[in-house]
Amino acid sequence: MWFSGKRFRRTRCENIDELLAATNANEHIVRMLKVKAPVVCYTAVDGDTIKLDLDIDGKKILSHIFKLGEEQEMEKKDGNKVKMTYSLEGENTLKQVIKMPDGKTAYFVREFTDNDVKMTVTMDGTDLSATIYYDVVQ
Template sequence: MLVSVQTYISIKETRAENMSFSGKKYRRIACENVEEIMKAVNASERIIQLLKCSAPTFCFTRLDDCTFEMTLHTVDNVYTHTFRLDEETEMERRDGSKIKITYTLEGDNVLKQVIKQPDGKIAYFRREFGETETKMIITMEGTDMQAKIYYEVVE
């Protein structure tokens, strides 16, 4: 079956529109158990302070069916990371350490991350996107604790 270029573009645009989070900027408004879960896995004090004191904005933008760009705006810097779904990539964190990360999409509005830390521990992030907010649930290998971070759309 042949599909015209215009029809193909229209199909891709419709898929992107179904994703309520693509292209929106989010800022943290509340969190639960973040410090506790980080201490439970012996995270460095620097990482704990970054999580507690910094409220960067983030944005995920879908570039094509399997490729996204994540942008993180902090007070003093902008970080970008382009990734393909279901493929492990390396990313440099704000503290300078490197992590291995794999993103998967569940439906149109749940983005999951599996993050392999430099110390070998694994973190699981699950972002559940709504029209004007998102909730991120964090679990860490080696603990039965959960942390939750709530975000609102800022643009």
């Protein structure tokens, strides 16, 4: 994972409002996505284990360790539990599948380049997709 340890800050979004509206997303999450520019970092722990850190305004709001290819349960701040599975395709594409408590599934595809990340988000039950762009933070 050549992008291990690099930090990426969100710079812009396309169609995020439409996707969030169509999926009845939690208002706190919507507000956070619209107002704050999160910084994400994926760090290889060992061969197939990765640590995700998410910071907003310099404060760590999430740290999660996951094993590629294994479904894991994670409790959200609102108490609901989601099931997530990550997979790595090639050297630059990290895929994530999140199964929500309501039975819907969200799909995240992160494509890493030397200087940025393009993340495409789709949800069951809608034809919409959103694209979120991140740049490397030095």
